[in-house]
Amino acid sequence: MLSNPVTYLKGIGQKKAQILRQEAGIETIEDLLYYIPRRYLDRSSFKSIRDCFVNDVVSVSGTIQRVGVAGRTKKFLEVEIDDGTDTILGVFFGAIQYYRSVFRKGETVIFSGKVNFYRTKQIIHPDFDFIDRESLLPTIHTGRIIPLYRSTESLKLLGFDSRGFRRAIQAALEVAYETITESIEEDILHRRSLMTIRDAIRAIHFPESFEEAEQARRRLAFNEVFFHQYGMSLVRRYLRETGAKKRPPMDDSSASSFLSSLPFTLTPDQITAMQEIRRDIESPYLMNRLLQGDVGSGKTVVAIYAALLVKGQQRQTALMAPTELLARQHYETCIGLIGDRARILLLTGSTQRQEKAAIYEQIARGDVDIVVGTHALIQEGVAFNRLGLIIIDEQHRFGVAQRSALREKGEDVDLLIMTATPIPRSLSLTLYGDLSVTSLKTMPSERLPIITMSFSESRLPGVYNSIRKYIDQGRQVYYVLPLIDESDKIELKSAIAMYERLRSEVFPDKSVALLHGKMKAEERDRIMSLFKEGKIHILVCTTVIEVGIDVPNANVIVIEHAERFGLAQLHQLRGRVGRGPHQSFCILVSPDGISHESRARIETIVSTNDGFVIAEEDLKQRGAGELIGFRQHGHAGTFEFADLFLDMDLILYAREIAERKVAELKDVRSIWHEFRERRFAPLLSSIRYKKVIGMIS
Numbered sequence: 001m002l003s004n005p006v007t008y009l010k011g012i013g014q015k016k017a018q019i020l021r022q023e024a025g026i027e028t029i030e031d032l033l034y035y036i037p038r039r040y041l042d043r044s045s046f047k048s049i050r051d052c053f054v055n056d057v058v059s060v061s062g063t064i065q066r067v068g069v070a071g072r073t074k075k076f077l078e079v080e081i082d083d084g085t086d087t088i089l090g091v092f093f094g095a096i097q098y099y100r101s102v103f104r105k106g107e108t109v110i111f112s113g114k115v116n117f118y119r120t121k122q123i124i125h126p127d128f129d130f131i132d133r134e135s136l137l138p139t140i141h142t143g144r145i146i147p148l149y150r151s152t153e154s155l156k157l158l159g160f161d162s163r164g165f166r167r168a169i170q171a172a173l174e175v176a177y178e179t180i181t182e183s184i185e186e187d188i189l190h191r192r193s194l195m196t197i198r199d200a201i202r203a204i205h206f207p208e209s210f211e212e213a214e215q216a217r218r219r220l221a222f223n224e225v226f227f228h229q230y231g232m233s234l235v236r237r238y239l240r241e242t243g244a245k246k247r248p249p250m251d252d253s254s255a256s257s258f259l260s261s262l263p264f265t266l267t268p269d270q271i272t273a274m275q276e277i278r279r280d281i282e283s284p285y286l287m288n289r290l291l292q293g294d295v296g297s298g299k300t301v302v303a304i305y306a307a308l309l310v311k312g313q314q315r316q317t318a319l320m321a322p323t324e325l326l327a328r329q330h331y332e333t334c335i336g337l338i339g340d341r342a343r344i345l346l347l348t349g350s351t352q353r354q355e356k357a358a359i360y361e362q363i364a365r366g367d368v369d370i371v372v373g374t375h376a377l378i379q380e381g382v383a384f385n386r387l388g389l390i391i392i393d394e395q396h397r398f399g400v401a402q403r404s405a406l407r408e409k410g411e412d413v414d415l416l417i418m419t420a421t422p423i424p425r426s427l428s429l430t431l432y433g434d435l436s437v438t439s440l441k442t443m444p445s446e447r448l449p450i451i452t453m454s455f456s457e458s459r460l461p462g463v464y465n466s467i468r469k470y471i472d473q474g475r476q477v478y479y480v481l482p483l484i485d486e487s488d489k490i491e492l493k494s495a496i497a498m499y500e501r502l503r504s505e506v507f508p509d510k511s512v513a514l515l516h517g518k519m520k521a522e523e524r525d526r527i528m529s530l531f532k533e534g535k536i537h538i539l540v541c542t543t544v545i546e547v548g549i550d551v552p553n554a555n556v557i558v559i560e561h562a563e564r565f566g567l568a569q570l571h572q573l574r575g576r577v578g579r580g581p582h583q584s585f586c587i588l589v590s591p592d593g594i595s596h597e598s599r600a601r602i603e604t605i606v607s608t609n610d611g612f613v614i615a616e617e618d619l620k621q622r623g624a625g626e627l628i629g630f631r632q633h634g635h636a637g638t639f640e641f642a643d644l645f646l647d648m649d650l651i652l653y654a655r656e657i658a659e660r661k662v663a664e665l666k667d668v669r670s671i672w673h674e675f676r677e678r679r680f681a682p683l684l685s686s687i688r689y690k691k692v693i694g695m696i697s
């Protein structure tokens with residue numbers, strides 16, 4: 001029954017089924033049952049407008065009486081609703097035309113928010129949802145906690161707003177509830193007080209309480225992480241049993257010479273990382289290692305050491321970076337540190353056709369030891385002579401298919417993934433459960449810690465004075481904004497507007513340039529070259545500089561509207577400075593009256609430079625989904641149900657159970673193929689199951 005198409009349900013024909021598939025990825029009854037609510041509404045505790053008072057946080061429903069623009073200087077939209085006891089206004093500032101198109105007289109709407117009073121009762125920017133009172137079914141639409149679902153205009157036109165989804169899901173439960181069977185042993189569930197899968201599916205849609213909704217989420221989260229961990233465990237065992245290879249002998253003279261020539265002392269973490277990588281490369285099993293560490297922790301030196309060890313086995317290394325700028329930076333670093341110990345070439349999309357053909361030939365002949373490049377490395381014409389190691393930098397910017405395409409260019413290829421975004425332990429266990437993880441937590445002693453400060457917009461004149469002082473000392477400045485152009489929906493400064501202001505009004509005697517992602521690559525490279533050469537004093541930019549920019553002379557970064565950035569992004573941006581011998585500064589600027597969440601992010605960045613601390617706090621603040629009103633926005637788009645901060649106990653438990661079950665298997669090869677082909681039903685919808693397989697691959 002679960003695998004039947006949604007057309008099996010009354011009221012869903014071929015046209016509706018096609019739109020459900022296109023817009024929501026729903027094909028089967030099982031997919032529909034796993035179309036989880038975006039949030040819940042407690043409709044059992046609505047207040048009459050008459051009983052609403054100033055500072056109350058309420059939910060009210062009423063019929064729209066009036067939609068009109070008000071205000072003399074600053075316009076705003078008023079939406080008046082009446083519930084028969086009194087009226088209240090919903091007041092919307094900005095995006096007036098948008099909100100005006102949303103609200104129509106005569107419709108029934110729910111407003112939620114904090115009540116204040118200006119001439120009459122009102123809620124500023126209330127959360128809102130619509131109700132068609134005539135279609136309410138008392139069992140699922142009112143008098144209880146009700147689910148609200150994601151929808152699109154195309155779905156709504158066919159009746160699939162929240163009300164329509166509730167009806168369809170109720171019908172799916174009626175026909176399929178008894179066919180939902182348990183795939184996890186009772187004692188495993190009992191040890192963590194997890195409800196049955198059948199009860200969880202019902203309760204995730206129609207809970208009797210928020211507590212029951214949370215219990216349902218945890219059970220579905222367990223299924224999600226268990227089957228992911230099961231797949232990871234299968235991969236690890238499969239590789240152990242099928243991946244043993246005889247390694248070629250190693251001449252480590254180039255690697256040893258490289259280490260002795262370094263003009264600095266390695267950190268303890270770098271030494272440990274090199275020892276672990278050497279063991280991997282000499283081992284009969286393929287290396288699958290994640291090397292994580294903050295900007296400046298010395299990952300590149302470790303990667304070069306690995307490449308030279310592989311060179312000592314007469315094998316080649318491919319180092320792939322997400323942008324041409326970062327690839328060129330790696331190439332120049334390799335040339336500077338390696339010297340004549342290895343033959344190194346750069347291959348990017350902008351490499352000229354004639355030069356590219358020559359590089360292809362050298363790679364195929366084995367005349368190149370290390371090839372540094374971008375996506376150009378996975379082009380059809382690139383054929384390695386004996387590819388032995390792949391190093392992928394900032395791996396989250398590459399898809400699974402791109403990484404696989406590069407690995408398929410060789411046999412028995414080791415993999416070293418690098419990231420400057422430290423990964424929380426729970427995320428490491430889930431996303432990278434098949435990888436060995438090495439962390440560079442100690443920073444080189446010669447690097448000065450970046451001083452981070454936070455100011456309100458009213459303090460900008462003082463910030464400008466500081467910028468001028470450092471420019472006069474010979475330093476350079478990044479000035480970051482979140483937007484390229486002015487937005488009519490959000491009142492934010494744009495990079496273009498700030499560039500014009502700084503250039504013409506604030507620093508007319510200095511060189512100011514603009515950099516953003518919509519520029520052509522050639523123009524971006526030209527501007528960055530001028531900045532690296534010191535010919536530009538202030539670079540006004542967007543987050544295009546987040547990764548791969550290395551200008552040691554730039555020691556100040558100003559980030560306006562810092563409240564608009566996430567913790568990890570702020571930390572990455574801060575890493576653009578602190579690369580030279582001069583004391584560096586990160587200045588965060590934000591308006592007064594920002595939210596508590598935004599203030600907490602900024603205070604975290606100001607208080608620590610430790611990327612691992614920031615990563616854990618980022619996961620703690622952001623969570624993994626917006627299920628029952630928690631402040632959750634997902635992390636890396638990983639899971640639908642599991643919260644990688646709240647559910648650490650489930651992740652560890654799922655890993656324990658999965659590893660035990662895989663260890664008991666007799667024929668891991670056939671089971672792995674069955675798992676990939678979904679020949680047993682793990683009680684995950686086909687959409688989510690494909691997602692789990694994609695994460696494992």
